Amino acid sequence: MDSKIFSLKSKLEVYKAMTGGGNFADCPVRDVIQGISGKWSSLLVMALAEKPYRFGELRRLVPDISQRMLTQTLYDLQRDGYVHREVFPTKPPSVEYSLTDLGRSMFAPLQMLIQWAELNHDAVREARVAFDAAQA
Amino acid sequence: MDSKIFSLKSKLEVYKAMTGGGNFADCPVRDVIQGISGKWSSLLVMALAEKPYRFGELRRLVPDISQRMLTQTLYDLQRDGYVHREVFPTKPPSVEYSLTDLGRSMFAPLQMLIQWAELNHDAVREARVAFDAAQA
DNA sequence: AGTGCTGGTCTCTTTTTGAGACCATCGTTC
DNA sequence: GAACGATGGTCTCAAAAAGAGACCAGCACT
Numbered sequence: 001m002d003s004k005i006f007s008l009k010s011k012l013e014v015y016k017a018m019t020g021g022g023n024f025a026d027c028p029v030r031d032v033i034q035g036i037s038g039k040w041s042s043l044l045v046m047a048l049a050e051k052p053y054r055f056g057e058l059r060r061l062v063p064d065i066s067q068r069m070l071t072q073t074l075y076d077l078q079r080d081g082y083v084h085r086e087v088f089p090t091k092p093p094s095v096e097y098s099l100t101d102l103g104r105s106m107f108a109p110l111q112m113l114i115q116w117a118e119l120n121h122d123a124v125r126e127a128r129v130a131f132d133a134a135q136a
Numbered sequence: 137m138d139s140k141i142f143s144l145k146s147k148l149e150v151y152k153a154m155t156g157g158g159n160f161a162d163c164p165v166r167d168v169i170q171g172i173s174g175k176w177s178s179l180l181v182m183a184l185a186e187k188p189y190r191f192g193e194l195r196r197l198v199p200d201i202s203q204r205m206l207t208q209t210l211y212d213l214q215r216d217g218y219v220h221r222e223v224f225p226t227k228p229p230s231v232e233y234s235l236t237d238l239g240r241s242m243f244a245p246l247q248m249l250i251q252w253a254e255l256n257h258d259a260v261r262e263a264r265v266a267f268d269a270a271q272a
Numbered sequence: 273a274g275t276g277c278t279g280g281t282c283t284c285t286t287t288t289t290g291a292g293a294c295c296a297t298c299g300t301t302c
Numbered sequence: 303g304a305a306c307g308a309t310g311g312t313c314t315c316a317a318a319a320a321g322a323g324a325c326c327a328g329c330a331c332t
Contacts, residue, residue: 030179032253032260037173039320043166055279066321071280081263091329092278102259109248116245117168123238124168127217175289191310202290207311227298228309 035080040065040073042110045082045099049107052098082106171216176201176209178246181218181235185243188234218242 036042040062047053047061059070074097077083082103088094099107117124172178176198183189183197195206210233213219218239224230235243253260 028257028261029250029253032257033178033250034175035260036249037175037178039170039173042169042173056277059279066323067280068282068322069320072320079264079267080260081267087279090278092327095279102256102263105256106252109245109252112245112248113172113242114165114169116242117165120238120241121164121168124171124216125164127238128215131215131217192308195310202292203311204291204313205289208289223310226309228296231310 032080035076036082036106036110038073038076040069041077042114044070044073044077045103045107045110046114048083048097048099049104049111052096055095055097058097077103168216171212172218172242172246174209174212176205177213178250180206180209180213181239181243181246182250184219184233184235185240185247188232191231191233194233213239 036045043062043065044058047058053061055070055074058074059065059067062070065073074083074085078085078097081100084098084100084103086096086098088096172181179198179201180194183194189197191206191210194210195201195203198206201209210219210221214221214233217236220234220236220239222232222234224232
């Protein structure tokens with residue numbers, strides 16, 4: 001792990017990085033973030049961070065993903081270089097998905113967000129309840 | 137900031153946290169993550185981390201968001217407790233959006249991911265090009 | 273011959289998103 | 303005094319994305 005990702009920048013610097021210096025569209029950072037902010041991407045990266053999985057295993061692990069979205073999300077993750085796909089010539093052929101080095105390096109900061117969520121999901125749930133009560 | 141979010145857990149622990157101990161559906165961590173993994177959520181949190189903004193300012197800052205999605209994403213962020221909405225009785229009324237304490241505490245780990253993206257967007261772009269070339 | 277497992281694709285329906293018109297009110301301008 | 307712009311939205315309709323489930327080929331086992 002490169003420790004530089006832990007060296008905090010000022011909010012303004014981060015802001016400029018994401019916006020591309022004042023222009024929110026056509027920004028590479030935003031492009032990368034949106035690539036991993038899909039509904040299933042982080043979940044699959046998380047699963048594969050534990051160990052490599054085969055297609056059917058992932059499907060059983062995440063029961064509420066459709067086969068279609070599993071195929072497509074894995075394809076997108078592979079295209080962006082986070083996931084490696086390997087076909088084994090068994091009968092029938094089996095396919096194993098695993099994180100690449102890039103994927104593992106991305107999982108490190110993602111883990112921070114997951115830990116935050118773990119510590120704060122109560123606060124979020126309470127905020128929702130309070131908000132819905134105030135609306136009614 | 138609670139420094140505990142920086143104390144790394146094992147991958148397996150994180151995995152169990154997100155899956156709810158083996159069950160990927162009905163998991164509070166996953167619920168929170170999916171709430172902030174929408175297409176526009178992180179972008180708006182980022183903008184508001186710099187300073188509070190008014191509705192129209194956000195719209196001009198993020199030119200490719202529709203008014204409809206801006207309204208709805210801000211509503212969702214407010215409901216989950218990340219964003220505070222304040223109406224000022226000017227003529228016509230103006231509305232200011234700002235991060236709550238919860239929103240600011242969530243922005244800290246999000247920032248890690250943004251920094252990772254900033255450092256690695258070249259690698260991702262190259263992976264895409266290589267993948268597309270291999271497919272053709 | 274029938275059944276199951278593999279990792280998908282194809283089609284159809286429902287949900288989500290995007291594009292753009294419309295709205296009420298007030299201040300300013302012509 | 304009538305037109306215009308700015309405020310922060312909502313409403314409708316079209317397009318895109320996602321979910322549900324049928325289907326497929328090949329081989330093993332019974």
